[in-house]
Amino acid sequence: MDTSLTGLKREAPTDARQVRSRNALTSALLALLEEKPFDQLTIREITARAGTGYATFFRHYPTKEALLADVAAHEIEDLLGRTIPILYASNSYESTLELCRHVHEHALLWAALLTGGAAGIVREEFIRQALGLAVGTQSRHPWLPSDLGTIHGTGATIDILAWWLAQGGDKTSAIRPGSAHSPAEVATILHRLVIAPLVGDTMERQAATA
Amino acid sequence: MDTSLTGLKREAPTDARQVRSRNALTSALLALLEEKPFDQLTIREITARAGTGYATFFRHYPTKEALLADVAAHEIEDLLGRTIPILYASNSYESTLELCRHVHEHALLWAALLTGGAAGIVREEFIRQALGLAVGTQSRHPWLPSDLGTIHGTGATIDILAWWLAQGGDKTSAIRPGSAHSPAEVATILHRLVIAPLVGDTMERQAATA
Amino acid sequence: MDTSLTGLKREAPTDARQVRSRNALTSALLALLEEKPFDQLTIREITARAGTGYATFFRHYPTKEALLADVAAHEIEDLLGRTIPILYASNSYESTLELCRHVHEHALLWAALLTGGAAGIVREEFIRQALGLAVGTQSRHPWLPSDLGTIHGTGATIDILAWWLAQGGDKTSAIRPGSAHSPAEVATILHRLVIAPLVGDTMERQAATA
């Protein structure tokens, strides 16, 4: 994959105007993502919503995708920052549950990020960050390349979350929270299908340990 | 997801010229997919390679994606047709191994389908067919919605295959089959990470049974 | 001057659609030229008036200037076609008078061509055609390079005509034909200031000869 987006991230600018424009663009994107899929957005639409000039967009991001990657990177950082510590402090199921709870609390945002045309880019960013965090970690299984473990774990998690978020309701129907699964249910599924096979552990065993 | 591609499939045409055009287009797409990612192809490019007129494309497919879905559907049908019977006849590991062998034998084709811009559409088509085959099947676990089982199993399999195919060589380096993993290794990974947790079985137990 | 516009002329297209588009664009330009100066027109404005697509413009002309040169070339051809024969058939004053009459009859058009931002391009096209007609002609005076004679004669004529047309009324006031000079008056001025010194002849002598 040669479309690395890492280089597209910008460090925080010092000029107050740049900060304002940057925030306006990211907020506009988040707002629009809840209205229509990412790939149906135009840059003109984003800048119009942000209240900035069209050309200003390109002073901050080279492409629409770069803006999305920036936005996604922040959200993912936030999400991982909340779940990883628990992973080390407690156990994998607790961490998984916390992940599901957080996503559930920001369902609209994550639905936009994971179920629209943005999914591919968000997924890549997610995996990139996960790979970054996993650097130096030894795989638990001799038969499993460590990067594949991370890629599979992250990707499969995203898929299951995307399925969950898509259940809640698509654009054409009202959201019916009652018919959706609870964070605990999804965490269980996620743990049994993805996490446990990777870490070679079971929820039950962990529960006993905890 | 409203971008259903099911309706885009065409019945097999009877007119000989239509058959010829159709084949020329699909062959051209397959050839071009090995040169550059799907989303960098233009319809003009495909028709030029196919030797057909530009407008002719639209007499067969409404969009570029429809052509890809058509091509992918055939390949997926072929692949599933070879692995599913084994699943029933023998066991899940044998089926997984057969899957990996088949992909390995057509590595170039599947690399194009799974690691370029085409991945999203191929993935959707794959899941669609898998869901179709799984209709009526009861989930093996009460905590797992059956459609999610299929979606996760298919998606995770594709991810792992894509990782495998991307290992073999990107555009910049020659393909080094020696340095890649063998079909058996990948089948083992796939089975342990994805299949076994789904079917609640282990390769070892199956091997013992077989 | 390296911005030769000769190469920008296109031969008449055969396709009926091209003819229609071409005519729509030239007519739109002529119409707009009577409303505002050439350099304040945008290509979008021209295509909107013409009822054609924006990109279609570029399928016919590389720049706005090329379209103007095309339009001007036709008008100049028409004008020269009416005056040159008289020059040979009769004498220089009659030809000058015919020139002034023709311009007077199409005052609005020539005012747009000669007194707006278009003047420079029209002037160049005019001189180009004049030089083309004068090829092979021997200068009447040993001290006068023949191309300079043509350039000066054409340029000075255009200047005087432009002054005349600008007299009639600018954009802000109604046209007052009564206050302007008659074609005969202008022809006299033109002949005495420009033509006679060039051909070494006087109107009076010619009149006597005629």
Next chain:
Amino acid sequence: MDTSLTGLKREAPTDARQVRSRNALTSALLALLEEKPFDQLTIREITARAGTGYATFFRHYPTKEALLADVAAHEIEDLLGRTIPILYASNSYESTLELCRHVHEHALLWAALLTGGAAGIVREEFIRQALGLAVGTQSRHPWLPSDLGTIHGTGATIDILAWWLAQGGDKTSAIRPGSAHSPAEVATILHRLVIAPLVGDTMERQAATA
């Protein structure tokens, strides 16, 4: 013509920094004019060459054209200041000859002013100054409006000078002074084609008188 440039002239500033910036801008323009046509220059380019800030330009001139008009006005003032006195002191041919000599001595500068994209503006400024000097002067001929006499005389002179300067060499060939016409030759042409018809005099008669 509402793009009067007269009002754009600024009074000489007192602040030393302003003087410095102003001079830097005019010098930069003159230098750049010898490298490429005026209309291909950007304000950013001029300020970069001048070593001033971009915004500083607008603190001195409202537009690029205003700067050119300022520069041109000075050069024209200088030129007219050298030729007009001779016109009154001696005769029209001597004045014409002095004009040609002066232009010949500053050929590069005047080539830039008269043969590039700047020509239109310089021409207008030239005519403006000529009209200013001619105010109150009575036309020598009843059939010739006095302003037209000035306009034609100035315009035609500029055209002939521009032709002369363009002979010397375009951008692609080295300047070959030997192949160009001498100031005296051009003065003769200019006098016979433009000046004499206007003042109703001939060089020969003047020479006899002198």
Next chain:
DNA sequence: CTCTAATCGAGACGGTACGTCGCGTCTTACG
């Protein structure tokens, strides 16, 4: 010889038009 205010550089900003590109439709001319 200060001090204060004008001027400066730097460059981000909203805006406008540009010329390019690809799409999907529809017409044309040719074999």
Next chain:
DNA sequence: CGTAAGACGCGACGTACCGTCTCGATTAGAG
């Protein structure tokens, strides 16, 4: 008379400049 070739309307793209603006930093010239 059907099919290729391709012109067309459309609309988004990314670029280039414009003229305005907001910053501190510098510096002139008045007190």
